[in-house]
Amino acid sequence: xxxxxxxxVVTTLIIGAGFAGLGSAIRLxxxxxxxxxxxxxxxxxxxxxxxxxxxxxACDIPSNLYSYSFAPNPDWSRSFSGAREILGYIHxxxxxxxxxxxxxxxxxxTGLNWDQDRGVWEATTEGGETYYAKTVVMAQGPxxxxxxxxxxxxxxxxxxKIHSAQWDHNYNLEGKRVGVIGTGASAIQIVPSIVGxxxxxxxxxxxxxxxxxxxxxETPDWQKLAFRKLPLSQNALRxxxxxxxxxxxxxxxxxxxxxxxxxxxxxWHLRNQVKDRWLRRQLTPNYRLGCKRVLVSSDYxxxxxxxxxxxxxxxxxRIDENGVRTVEGIEHQFDCLIFATGFNVSxxxxxxxxxxxxxxxxxxxxxxxxxxxxxINVAGYPNLFLTFGPNSGPGHNSALVYxxxxxxxxxxxxxxxxxxxxxxxxxxxxxxxxxxxxxxxRLSRTNWNTGCKSWYLTEDGFNATMYPGFATQYALQMKExxxxxxxxxxxx
Amino acid sequence: xxxxxxxxMLEKIKSSQWSLxxxxxDAPGAELITAEQWPKLKAFxxxxxxxxxxxxxAFAAMAKKAPDDTLRExxxxxxxxxxxHANAEMALMKRWGMLEENELPEPxxxxxxxxxxxxxxxxxxxxxxxxxxxxxxxxxxxxxLCKFLLETVDDPVCHQAFELxxxxxxxxxxxxFTVMEMQGHGKTYRxxxxxxxxxxxxxxxxxxxxxxxxxxKMRDNIIEMGLPEEKLYAAMQKFEKIGGRSEDGRRNPWxxxxxxHGRFVVDxxxxxYHKPIDALVKVTDAIxxxxxxxxxxxxxxxxxxxxx
Numbered sequence: 015x016x017x018x019x020x021x022x023v024v025t026t027l028i029i030g031a032g033f034a035g036l037g038s039a040i041r042l043x044x045x046x047x048x049x050x051x052x053x054x055x056x057x058x059x060x061x062x063x064x065x066x067x068x069x070x071x072a073c074d075i076p077s078n079l080y081s082y083s084f085a086p087n088p089d090w091s092r093s094f095s096g097a098r099e100i101l102g103y104i105h106x107x108x109x110x111x112x113x114x115x116x117x118x119x120x121x122x123x124t125g126l127n128w129d130q131d132r133g134v135w136e137a138t139t140e141g142g143e144t145y146y147a148k149t150v151v152m153a154q155g156p157x158x159x160x161x162x163x164x165x166x167x168x169x170x171x172x173x174x175k176i177h178s179a180q181w182d183h184n185y186n187l188e189g190k191r192v193g194v195i196g197t198g199a200s201a202i203q204i205v206p207s208i209v210g211x212x213x214x215x216x217x218x219x220x221x222x223x224x225x226x227x228x229x230x231x232e233t234p235d236w237q238k239l240a241f242r243k244l245p246l247s248q249n250a251l252r253x254x255x256x257x258x259x260x261x262x263x264x265x266x267x268x269x270x271x272x273x274x275x276x277x278x279x280x281x282w283h284l285r286n287q288v289k290d291r292w293l294r295r296q297l298t299p300n301y302r303l304g305c306k307r308v309l310v311s312s313d314y315x316x317x318x319x320x321x322x323x324x325x326x327x328x329x330x331x332r333i334d335e336n337g338v339r340t341v342e343g344i345e346h347q348f349d350c351l352i353f354a355t356g357f358n359v360s361x362x363x364x365x366x367x368x369x370x371x372x373x374x375x376x377x378x379x380x381x382x383x384x385x386x387x388x389x390i391n392v393a394g395y396p397n398l399f400l401t402f403g404p405n406s407g408p409g410h411n412s413a414l415v416y417x418x419x420x421x422x423x424x425x426x427x428x429x430x431x432x433x434x435x436x437x438x439x440x441x442x443x444x445x446x447x448x449x450x451x452x453x454x455x456r457l458s459r460t461n462w463n464t465g466c467k468s469w470y471l472t473e474d475g476f477n478a479t480m481y482p483g484f485a486t487q488y489a490l491q492m493k494e495x496x497x498x499x500x501x502x503x504x505x506x
Numbered sequence: 507x508x509x510x511x512x513x514x515m516l517e518k519i520k521s522s523q524w525s526l527x528x529x530x531x532d533a534p535g536a537e538l539i540t541a542e543q544w545p546k547l548k549a550f551x552x553x554x555x556x557x558x559x560x561x562x563x564a565f566a567a568m569a570k571k572a573p574d575d576t577l578r579e580x581x582x583x584x585x586x587x588x589x590x591h592a593n594a595e596m597a598l599m600k601r602w603g604m605l606e607e608n609e610l611p612e613p614x615x616x617x618x619x620x621x622x623x624x625x626x627x628x629x630x631x632x633x634x635x636x637x638x639x640x641x642x643x644x645x646x647x648x649x650x651l652c653k654f655l656l657e658t659v660d661d662p663v664c665h666q667a668f669e670l671x672x673x674x675x676x677x678x679x680x681x682x683f684t685v686m687e688m689q690g691h692g693k694t695y696r697x698x699x700x701x702x703x704x705x706x707x708x709x710x711x712x713x714x715x716x717x718x719x720x721x722x723k724m725r726d727n728i729i730e731m732g733l734p735e736e737k738l739y740a741a742m743q744k745f746e747k748i749g750g751r752s753e754d755g756r757r758n759p760w761x762x763x764x765x766x767h768g769r770f771v772v773d774x775x776x777x778x779y780h781k782p783i784d785a786l787v788k789v790t791d792a793i794x795x796x797x798x799x800x801x802x803x804x805x806x807x808x809x810x811x812x813x814x
Contacts, residue, residue, distance in 0.1 A: 216814075290803050291625070291802060291803075292625075292802050292803045292804040293803065295629070300570060328586040328589070329579075329582055329583055329586055331523035331525070332523070336813075339523075339525050340586065341523060341583055341586035341587060341590065342586045342587075342589040342590045342593060342807075343524070343525050343526040343589075343590035343593050343594065343812075344525070344526060344593070344809065344811070344812065344813065344814050345525055345526075345527050345812060345813045345814070346813070346814050347813050347814070465575075467575075
């Protein structure tokens with residue numbers, strides 16, 4: 015049994031060793047806080063990029079923007095790097111900033127409990143160990159639990175089942191009859207990568223995505239050299255990419271003439287790559303661009319038109335032992351079914367029970383949709399910081415840009431707690447509510463809330479995921495820790 | 507037929523699915539088709555199958571224009587279900603030795619025109635135009651053609667397949683008439699004005715030019731099979747009876763048009779209608795095959811194979 019009084023209390027406990035967790039650790043360390051522990055449920059760092067190693071996995075944001083500004087990488091091999099290279103970058107971060115010493119691998123957190131008397135968070139784990147910390151950073155990732163679709167008979171299938179986020183690299187797809195369920199971000203990368211290997215590929219689509227051309231090219235050596243010798247040049251490119259993506263917000267987030275322009279580009283891309291009128295009709299989205307995630311690919315449409323590939327848009331009736339039965343009455347038989355069906359997004363719950371002041375349960379409070387103050391704090395849960403918390407998701411810019419804003423905010427808040435020797439920094443309920451009223455009002459005018467079904471929304475259509483604005487606006491919101499919005503709890 | 511709750515209907519549709527492999531297409535009974543029946547049945551089945559197939563395409567267009575998510579999903583299912591019916595009917599043709607391996611029966615010229623029209627213009631039509639025409643075609647099919655078939659053919663597999671098909675069709679009709687009533691609900695004058703504008707749309711006129719001869723062609727096929735055409739008319743009159751059962755239904759201007767058109771079709775004495783339309787059937791029959799453009803790729807989606 016753990017001795018509560020003698021077990022050390024660290025300044026910061028970070029849950030998850032993906033981009034957010036490691037980034038937080040780096041910035042805390044840079045600010046002189048190295049009294050921390052990172053708990054990681056897996057045996058490796060990398061989070062999303064460790065799990066998503068399916069064939070063709072890559073980022074759909076340019077690498078020079080999908081990386082930390084405080085840890086630039088001059089050696090990105092392509093404009094849009096693959097998952098393996100991004101994972102390599104994450105490993106490089108661990109080495110460069112000597113983060114391994116903080117990480118406890120194979121440690122799955124099962125609960126967080128606020129000890130009101132001591133002003134300490136207590137983290138229980140699957141292995142039975144308990145960790146204590148003054149502050150906690152939730153960096154378990156919003157997209158960390160693979161989600162299987164709710165299709166009748168899914169358990170009956172006797173062939174191989176693979177989820178895109180749990181790829182089985184030992185399974186040989188060569189010569190197999192393969193079905194891909196889903197046509198989202200993962201599927202449009204998997205399909206072109208495997209169509210040349212398999213005997214037959216059938217892609218099941220419910221809703222067609224908006225797909226834009228992907229300007230992907232190899233980085234020339236001179237550019238890598240320039241970035242190494244002149245880091246300012248890489249910084250300039252990053253800024254240019256940032257601004258280019260910021261301008262996309264005008265078309266993606268709000269309905270504007272730029273939305274029409276982007277839709278035209280999407281339709282041009284489709285017309286250019288797909289000559290058959292019916293197939294084009296099947297692939298034409300029936301909803302406003304931006305309502306769901308806009309995808310980028312220049313090889314998805316050509317892959318669908320390979321002789322061994324077939325797009326099925328009939329609704330799925332059920333899955334049976336041999337394959338997928340669609341409503342037009344045909345049983346599509348497969349050796350392997352790939353579920354590119356995304357994740358169980360935690361926009362309506364917490365990954366494990368979190369107990370705050372006076373025994374309140376965050377899960378209960380978030381039952382009807384999650385909400386937080388500036389996406390990062392929740393009233394009644396002092397010293398608990400969320401990364402990728404409610405309404406922090408970008409639709410048009412790099413997630414890491416948002417993440418940096420969050421991390422810097424966390425660092426400032428942790429420094430405030432330690433320098434003022436506070437027991438707790440607890441956001442005021444009124445500040446949280448007024449923030450969310452404004453957010454929801456702004457959200458109601460965005461493309462995400464125009465009626466399509468997406469993972470951004472809960473079953474009831476509540477948007478607890480996206481931030482309705484520019485990344486620059488978000489960064490401004492996160493620039494200062496406004497102490498008047500918090501209750502400063504002193505040690506008694 | 508009472509007005510239905512579309513959300514409950516969608517659940518019902520989802521829980522009532524069947525596959526071609528639920529029917530044993532090799533079971534005994536195929537020999538019950540007589541030599542005399544065989545050639546007529548072959549032509550009849552090919553037309554029936556194609557009518558189901560073009561009906562499917564009409565539902566695809568309606569799904570695109572549906573006014574809400576529930577109706578969109580219902581029409582998406584109906585699109586697939588009509589295709590399933592066409593597939594099942596093709597499987598029956600295969601069972602009866604009417605198709606070679608991988609053979610696709612040729613659609614008649616009227617159907618080719620309808621296919622062409624659907625492919626080019628259906629997606630641009632307001633949902634309520636197709637939403638009124640399709641129930642008329644379905645009721646003619648459901649109440650007449652399929653019924654005739656079951657009265658004529660003794661093969662138990664045919665009966666089994668059509669029991670499944672007819673269960674689907676009754677749901678299609680239930681939704682069809684409910685939507686017609688929704689359309690008629692309290693907006694007569696506005697709709698009337700809009701309808702007049704739509705009627706002047708050349709794309710719709712082309713549609714009418716393909717639809718009118720199709721019904722006459724169906725009638726001719728029925729007579730060809732030695733069946734009384736009155737049964738088709740009785741089925742078409744059901745459209746008038748059910749569609750006009752409520753104030754809302756009667757207020758739907760499209761219902762009124764299709765109803766009056768139905769009356770013309772049924773009245774063989776109306777030479778002003780039948781002479782030109784029959785002439786149109788003859789003209790379309792005379793169009794050489796090569797005059798038609800290549801069939802759209804959705805046409806080739808049809809299959810008698812139970813698995814893929």
